[in-house]
Amino acid sequence: MSDMLKFCYLSLCILFLSCDGVESKKNDTKQTLIPAIEEQEDISTQKTILFFGNSLTAGMGLEVEDAFPALIQRRLDSLSLNYKVINAGLSGETTASGKNRLSWVLKQKVDIFVLELGANDGLRGIPLDETRKNLQEIIDAVRRYNPKVKIVLTGMQIPPNMGQDYTGEFKLIFPQLAEKNNIDLVPFLLKDVAGIPDLNQADGIHPTVEGQKILADNIWEILKSLV
Template identity: 50%
Template sequence: MDNILFFGDSLTAGYGLENAATESFPAIIDTKINAAGLNYRVMNAGLSGDTTAGGLSRLDYWLNKPITVFVLELGINDIRRGVPPQTIQKNLQAIIDAVKSKYPSAKFVLLGMEIPVFLGGQIAEEFNGIYRKLATINQMPLVPFLLAGVMGIKHLNLQDRLHPSAQGYKIVAETVWPVLKAVL
């Protein structure tokens, strides 16, 4: 059985859900994989509050397991903490390079994030461009905006308005699944 590693922050972990083991988007995708009869095991390496630097520091632990597909979702906590977009891009590239070095035949899916330009101006534009640049440079499939169809919609988010509800995660999974399925 091949491993799919979902590597990210609270959005991957399923922060705030009653049962992240069944309601997070990696768990929903695992159900889809099983229903499609595909021979993959989903591993959820989401860690609430994680940054690209944090992800880089904990990556070796996860690379001790064979990885066939690596799904990367990090960066939004960095920008919220004022980390420059150039540093975020550098750290994401370092994560990609480390996975490629250990597992040269691994396939990748990059999950992009966006922030409204009216909140951050130039910084927002630079941040929003990181994921497309990385996808192009590394020739990897991209989900341009992980929270498309969910962000800003009250009933699809927890009270914090930052994290999807169980219903919101169903939409997130539908956003990710076509891109991931094509890779599988």
């Protein structure tokens, strides 16, 4: 009889421990699933800012993490804002070539589209009407893909190599397009950087690491009200 009681007691202990192990596994599974679910929700609510531009956006001559789109990403992260920044800058890009690759870039959903093109047009003396037309077509195409997208246009100025008339009219393209399309404008992307040797690389055109920080500040002045 004593042996029988011991056997029953042992069986109960094993049963209890087995149930406890199952329950622990259930709890562990729940704890594993909770952060996974939260991560999925975080991704689903994340918004996208796409910087579409030329070598200024691409950060030519620098590491990509030193270009202003990456600096904007770090600022957004520091403010716990759930945004993903995409650097779609391509060195040498004109408004015409940008227009041609736009459909590929817009295969993903974009909430804020920052358009930084035109500088290479000006430096090459491309007819102003063509630059204006291409920028307008890019704006129209972005809105067709997503009517709710917020668009930011970055203003640009060029040296007077092409003559005062060309230079002056080129500068006006950006504020005029911004007003016409009711979009936000960074008045001059290279404000406080252009023409300052210490803030530009040896070519005198592309910003240094410190120069890129100022570009990020110039853009953030407009972008902060949209995020």
